[in-house]
Amino acid sequence: MIEWLNIIAGLILCVGILEAIPAMGKHLKKLAKWLGSFDIIIGLIVIIAGIYYWSLPWALVTIFAGLILAIGILPAIPALGKHLEKLAKWLGGFQTIIGIVVLIIGILGVINYI
Secondary structure, three states: OHHHHHHHHHHHHOOOOHHHOOOOHHHHHHHHHHHHOOHHHHHHHHHHHHHHOOOOOOHHHHHHHHHHHOOOOHHHOOOOHHHHHHHHHHHHOOHHHHHHHHHHHHHHHHHHHO
């Protein structure tokens, strides 16, 4: 399950560069923009999945992707909200890089199951 969540989060985070992919770029960008309208919900689910699968080596990157996606709701979390929002804003500077890494991890995970 976390592999598919990584792919979804990666697509949303990489929306700016998807059009550069030959043949499928425009369609992937359209899908990513549509998924981006659910970014807070997807971000929360990705954070929870990253915590649940903490034993996996890439769980931290998954959590980072979720923080970037859920930045709009982080201030509402008592005690940690402001700190998590600061972290998410800082990570936002690396949004595309984190998106590429999470997308690759997700794709490799799905291929590994096939």
